[in-house]
Amino acid sequence: MNYLKIRAHGKINLALDVLRKREDGYHEVRMIMQSVGLYDSIEIQNFGRMQDNTYKIEIETNLRFLPTNEKNLAYKAAAMLMEEFGLNYSIKIRIKKMIPVAAGMAGGSADCAAVLKGINKMFGLRLTQEELMDRGVTLGADIPYCIMGGTALSEGIGDILTPLSPMPDCYIILAKPRINVSTKFVYTNLQVDKLPYHPDIDGMIEAIEANDFYGMADKLGNVLETVTETEYPVINQIKRRMIELGAVNSLMSGSGPTVFGLFDNREVAKEAYSALKGWDCLRQVYITDGGNGDERY
Numbered sequence: 001m002n003y004l005k006i007r008a009h010g011k012i013n014l015a016l017d018v019l020r021k022r023e024d025g026y027h028e029v030r031m032i033m034q035s036v037g038l039y040d041s042i043e044i045q046n047f048g049r050m051q052d053n054t055y056k057i058e059i060e061t062n063l064r065f066l067p068t069n070e071k072n073l074a075y076k077a078a079a080m081l082m083e084e085f086g087l088n089y090s091i092k093i094r095i096k097k098m099i100p101v102a103a104g105m106a107g108g109s110a111d112c113a114a115v116l117k118g119i120n121k122m123f124g125l126r127l128t129q130e131e132l133m134d135r136g137v138t139l140g141a142d143i144p145y146c147i148m149g150g151t152a153l154s155e156g157i158g159d160i161l162t163p164l165s166p167m168p169d170c171y172i173i174l175a176k177p178r179i180n181v182s183t184k185f186v187y188t189n190l191q192v193d194k195l196p197y198h199p200d201i202d203g204m205i206e207a208i209e210a211n212d213f214y215g216m217a218d219k220l221g222n223v224l225e226t227v228t229e230t231e232y233p234v235i236n237q238i239k240r241r242m243i244e245l246g247a248v249n250s251l252m253s254g255s256g257p258t259v260f261g262l263f264d265n266r267e268v269a270k271e272a273y274s275a276l277k278g279w280d281c282l283r284q285v286y287i288t289d290g291g292n293g294d295e296r297y
Contacts, residue, residue: 001122002046007039008114009149010099011106011142012174012253012260014167015199016222018192022157026141027187030201031154032208033145034167037288038174040107041096042074042114044122046089055082056090063097073112076139081119089123100176100284104183104254106142113146133161151208151290153201164205167290168213171269173242173261174253175276176284177234186227186255195223217249217262228256234281235259241279245272 014032021027050056057078059068069075074093081087093115099107116136120127127135129147136143141158153162199221207215229235235252238259242250246268247261263269273287 001124004044004118004122006042006044006114006118008042008099008107008110008146009035009037009039010110010174011035011145012172012251012258013104013222014216014220014251015201015204016224016254017199017201018187018190018195018223021192026157027190027192028156029154029158031158032164032201032204033152033154034290035149035151036105036172036174036290038099038105038286040099040111040114042111042118043094043096044078044115044118045092045094046122047092048090050088050090053088055079055088057082058090058092059095060092061095061097063101066095066097066101073108073139073143074115077112077115077136078119080135080139081116081123081125085123085125087119087123098286100174100258102180103176103258104181104252104256105174105258106146106254109140109142110146112136112139113143116143116147133159153205165209165211167208168211168216170213170217170248170290171263171266172288172290173247173263173269173273173276174258174284174286174288175238175242175260175282176258177232177238177281178283179232179234179257181228181232181256183255185231186224189227189231190224191226195226197221198223213262213264214248220249220251220262222252222254224255225252228252232257237281241276242272245275247272 133144151164204219239250242261250261
């Protein structure tokens with residue numbers, strides 16, 4: 001196979017709880033992860049064998065500030081499999097970014113996961129999903145989930161995954177403000193022993209399994225907001241605005257700064273999207289859905 005194209009879907013956290021900080025420095029989490037229709041487009045082109053028993057990887061992106069060398073997770077994913085399986089080929093990976101960067105939506109991890117799946121398919125490696133996930137976790141805690149996708153309970157450091165029923169149908173608006181948030185800063189400043197609340201993860205699982213949209217939306221919660229909202233009040237402003245515009249509920253995804261709103265009505269969601277597009281504090285706004293489908297608009 002000389003060419004393939006694959007979608008790398010972003011994610012949101014319907015619920016995110018941090019249970020404790022481990023001795024190794026990682027945080028033990030319990031989260032409900034959800035793929036969204038917004039995706040990056042990944043193209044992989046194979047130019048054939050190299051003559052000197054080595055490999056060559058080129059990265060091309062539509063965003064100038066993204067690394068195109070071994071610092072890019074997509075490069076690391078390709079290099080990992082090419083080294084392990086002795087794939088002495090020249091390949092080019094083109095990444096068209098649509099998922100907001102550094103936004104709590106696992107865009108880089110999604111691209112990495114897509115490349116792992118793409119190289120596996122292109123060169124007929126026949127690695128199972130579980131085998132790809134085992135390799136992916138060495139590159140990042142979100143990568144196993146991005147390989148699996150869909151709706152899932154995520155535990156441990158994010159590497160213990162339990163598939164759930166698909167989230168109830170709804171419309172999702174994603175809004176990234178004109179700020180960048182450091183995940184390291186958020187976790188470093190999180191006071192796990194002083195959290196004012198913990199999301200009802202089990203209750204949300206029950207609502208999802210019952211296809212109860214309102215029960216699920218009522219249980220949105222993210223303990224990382226205790227840090228990010230304090231540092232960046234615009235997060236709470238966006239959440240309030242989402243609800244004013246008709247969202248059933250709204251939450252920050254991951255460590256932020258992307259905020260999402262869940263809508264039960266197509267027309268209300270479209271009107272909210274139009275209103276948010278004109279808000280100066282926002283850099284990017286999308287309207288989409290849950291799962292691995294195409295964007296709605």
